[in-house]
Amino acid sequence: MNLSRVAAIPLRQFYLYRGSAARIVPLFAWVTIDMVLWGFMTRFLGSLTHTHYQFVPALLGAVLFWDFMTRVMQGVTTAFFEDVWSRNFLNIFATPITMPEYIAGLLTTSLAISLVGLAVMIVVATAAFGLNFAAYGAMLLPFVFILFLNGMALGVASIAIVLRFGPAAEWFVWPIPALLAPFACVYYPLATLPAPMQWLARLLPPSYVFEGMRAVVSGHAFHGTLLAAAFALAIGYIVLASWLFARVFRHAVQTGLITRYSAETVS
Amino acid sequence: MGTLCNRRHLRAGKPYDCIRTTMQAEPAPALHDPVLRVENLRKHYGPVEAVKGISFHVCPGEIVGLLGVNGAGKTTTISMILGVLEPTAGSIHIDSFNLLRQRSRALSSTNFAAVYAPLPGNLTVYENLRVFALLYGVHDFPARLRAVLDAFDLHKFRNTKCGILSSGEQTRVGLAKAMLNQPRILLLDEPTASIDPASARDIRSTIRAFAARTHTGVLWTSHNMYEVEEVCSRVMFLSQGEIILSGDPRTLPAQYGKSTLEQLFISVAREPLHLGAFQS
Numbered sequence: 001m002n003l004s005r006v007a008a009i010p011l012r013q014f015y016l017y018r019g020s021a022a023r024i025v026p027l028f029a030w031v032t033i034d035m036v037l038w039g040f041m042t043r044f045l046g047s048l049t050h051t052h053y054q055f056v057p058a059l060l061g062a063v064l065f066w067d068f069m070t071r072v073m074q075g076v077t078t079a080f081f082e083d084v085w086s087r088n089f090l091n092i093f094a095t096p097i098t099m100p101e102y103i104a105g106l107l108t109t110s111l112a113i114s115l116v117g118l119a120v121m122i123v124v125a126t127a128a129f130g131l132n133f134a135a136y137g138a139m140l141l142p143f144v145f146i147l148f149l150n151g152m153a154l155g156v157a158s159i160a161i162v163l164r165f166g167p168a169a170e171w172f173v174w175p176i177p178a179l180l181a182p183f184a185c186v187y188y189p190l191a192t193l194p195a196p197m198q199w200l201a202r203l204l205p206p207s208y209v210f211e212g213m214r215a216v217v218s219g220h221a222f223h224g225t226l227l228a229a230a231f232a233l234a235i236g237y238i239v240l241a242s243w244l245f246a247r248v249f250r251h252a253v254q255t256g257l258i259t260r261y262s263a264e265t266v267s
Numbered sequence: 268m269g270t271l272c273n274r275r276h277l278r279a280g281k282p283y284d285c286i287r288t289t290m291q292a293e294p295a296p297a298l299h300d301p302v303l304r305v306e307n308l309r310k311h312y313g314p315v316e317a318v319k320g321i322s323f324h325v326c327p328g329e330i331v332g333l334l335g336v337n338g339a340g341k342t343t344t345i346s347m348i349l350g351v352l353e354p355t356a357g358s359i360h361i362d363s364f365n366l367l368r369q370r371s372r373a374l375s376s377t378n379f380a381a382v383y384a385p386l387p388g389n390l391t392v393y394e395n396l397r398v399f400a401l402l403y404g405v406h407d408f409p410a411r412l413r414a415v416l417d418a419f420d421l422h423k424f425r426n427t428k429c430g431i432l433s434s435g436e437q438t439r440v441g442l443a444k445a446m447l448n449q450p451r452i453l454l455l456d457e458p459t460a461s462i463d464p465a466s467a468r469d470i471r472s473t474i475r476a477f478a479a480r481t482h483t484g485v486l487w488t489s490h491n492m493y494e495v496e497e498v499c500s501r502v503m504f505l506s507q508g509e510i511i512l513s514g515d516p517r518t519l520p521a522q523y524g525k526s527t528l529e530q531l532f533i534s535v536a537r538e539p540l541h542l543g544a545f546q547s
Contacts (some may be wrong), residue, residue, distance in 0.1 A: 002371075008401035012387075015394040086387035091444075094349040094379060095402040096371040250353075256312065256343075258351045 001104065005097045009105020010112060013079050031067055031117045032124055038063040039129035057135040057217040059187065062210050064121045064131070066186045069147040069154075069206060070177040071117040075110025076155025077162070077173055084167050089258050099249055103242065106159070107152055114151070135217045139227075143209045146230045150205045153237035154180075160245040163252055185210045205230040205237070300363065301326050302376070302451040302484035303348065308357035310343055310508075317343045319508040320357065325452060325484035330475065332495045332516060333488045335505035336536045341488045344505070345381075345454050348486070350374055362451040375404060380445040381456035385437050388430020392421055392440050395429060396447060403448035415443035418473050434461040442470065446477055453478070453485045459494060471498050492516075492529040502528075504535045511535065 017023045038060050046055040083092055092102070125131035133140055158173040165172070181187075183197060184206035190198055201207040208230035212222040252258045301324035310318040318340045325331050333341050346352035348359055350370055359366040364373035386395040396415070400408045416422045419439040424432060429440055438461055445453055455474070459467035475498060478485050489495050495502060496516045504512040512519065512535065516528050525531040 002404065004401050004404055008398050011401065012390065012394075012398045015390050015398070020389075082387075086389060087385075088387050090349075090351060090381075090384040091386060091399070092402070093351050094374065094377070095399065096374040096404065097402055098371055253351060254353045256346065256352050259342075259346045 001098075001101055002096075005095070005101045006104045006108065008097070009079065009102065010109040013082065013109045013113075016082060027113065027116050028120050031071070031121045034063060034067055035060070035121050035124040036128070039125065042129065054135065054217050056129055056131050058214050060125055060129055060131055061133075061136070061217070062186050062213055064118075064125055065143065065147055065209070065213070066177075066181065066184065066206070067121060068114060068118045068144070069151040071114035072110050072148055072151025073154040073158065073177065075113040076106045076152065077158045077170075078113075079106045079109040080159040080162065081170060084162065084170070093258055099246060103156060103245065106155070110152070110155060111148075114148075136213060137216060139212060139216050139222060142227055142231070143213060146205050146209050146227075146234050149231075149234035149238060153234065153241045156238070156241035156245050160241065160248045163245070163257075164248045180204065180206070183207065189214060203233070205234040208233075301360075302362050303486065304358075304360040305344075305348070306358045306360075308344065308347060308359065309355045310340075310347060310352065311355045317508050318347070318354075321505070321508070321510050322357075323503055323510060323513070325486055327451070327482040327484055328478055329501065330478055330485040330487055330499050332499035332502035333486055333505060334492075334495065334502055334532060334535075335488075339505040340508040341505055342381075342456060343508075345379070345456055345486070345488070348452075348454060349377065349379055375448070376451040377454070378403065378445040378448055378450040379454035379456070380438070380441040380458050381454075382438065382458075382460045383456070384441070386429050386440055386444060388428060391426050391428050392416075392424050392432075392443075393426060395440065396444060399444050400447055405448050411447055411449075415446050418446065418477070419443045419470070435463060435466055438462055439466075439470070442474070449481050450483055453483050455485060455487045457489055458487070459489070459491065467494070474498070492527065492532055496528050504532070506535055 017027075042055045042060045045059070083089060097105075122131075122133075126133075136143065154176060158176060161172055162169045183193075183201045184204050185193070185201055186206070190201055190207060190211050193201055208226050212226065212230075215222045303325040305324065306322050307320045308318055308322070309316070309320050321340075321344065323331075333344065335341050343352065347354050348361070348366070350366055350373070354367075359373075361373040362376040364376070366373040386399075390398070393412070396412055397408065399405075400411065405411050416425060419442055421436075421439060421443055424436060424440070429437055432440065438458065442455075442458060445455070453474075458474070459470055462470060471494060474485065477483060487495070487499060499516050501514065502512075502516045502519065503510045512523075512531075514522065520526060520528050520531045523531055523534065525534060
């Protein structure tokens, strides 16, 4: 893998962000709004009950981590969309860059963007609502890592969809986090769901993470096997998403879609 | 089959004969290591055969015109050479690297400019060139940047976003990108299409000087026959996916009873089968 070619992708995004308030403001604005909204929601729910259930780490923390995963996914897709919006495919894909290098560049961009969002959320959640990350103990890093992997997989699968079905297919991509949220058990325990939905939820790594978070903050143990299952699922989805993107890209090169992308279809 | 390319080229100060060009489906003998060798290239879109087994080569320092009416297969051919369209059959070698098997190495020696592929308008000239320098693995970027900005008179636009440049200025930025990595083969798809005649002449001079100095082979498509005669040492007429004529643009028209290259072009467009039969 040529690191110089990988670096070209985040460098381009850096140039775009550097000169564009329209790109910089959303990095901070939406996550701040989310933290403020859910912070007050958490306070309100806490005031309704006299139990010792810790709403802040269990609910506000879950929203924070879900937002982080969403930012990872959108970091990949938005960096890809910049090439779609500027009709840059021919210029990019006629260079020596390989697909793994291009994807690595998108993921590097996504990592940088999502870490900015995470930092903002941490500041707001801790300063305004007293979220204490010590509540998650040693499980904090594995939880974040699994969500990061899952966000990567969703991002790569999403750009495969857009590459295959054309620029208009980006509207399939934006709602994906909202579609997955009910099954990911961000806001409630897995047991709340009816049995068929639980079966689907168990296929999603975030459901393990959020179940684990609630268990840890309630003082219960979270089995290593469940963590391993979540990790394995996330890795599996990355492999699957990469395979899907490679297959779609090959199709695009075979059919000429790359050179006529604005047409959305070559048939 | 005929001997269509006998012009002499300069390489490192020594003249040598360019290799022969075969008409169809026969590998060209690699006597002098062409920078581009296309052999029996085919592209099918379902039942439609867009390119029908063409073979040609481009020598170092040679500027070859690829001519034909719209839809003849020029852009399809260029797309395959750029690695963004997979051939149905055939092979492409760029600087001895097989494009299908050694894509990155082959494309490191390639670059292109086309009116339909402007650089992103939301980046400045400098930013675009910096990004593409990384993608093409350009060493000593500051020196190459100075060289291409000089060559295309772009210094004053260095920090201007490409999207607000005129179409002619954008074309010059695209050409600067195309020469950034000092490619062995340069693909130019109507490079002066949106440029005024005076600027177009300057650009032609720059490209010719670049090809002569760096021994870069150039494959040039254009609908401007005056330009083709001025710039190209050899032309190939593509019609319905086949190369039906090839030769020196200054002598070729007379061989077919035409007074100008433009008249020959029109004849090829109207009666490609007749001319192809005559050639064979």
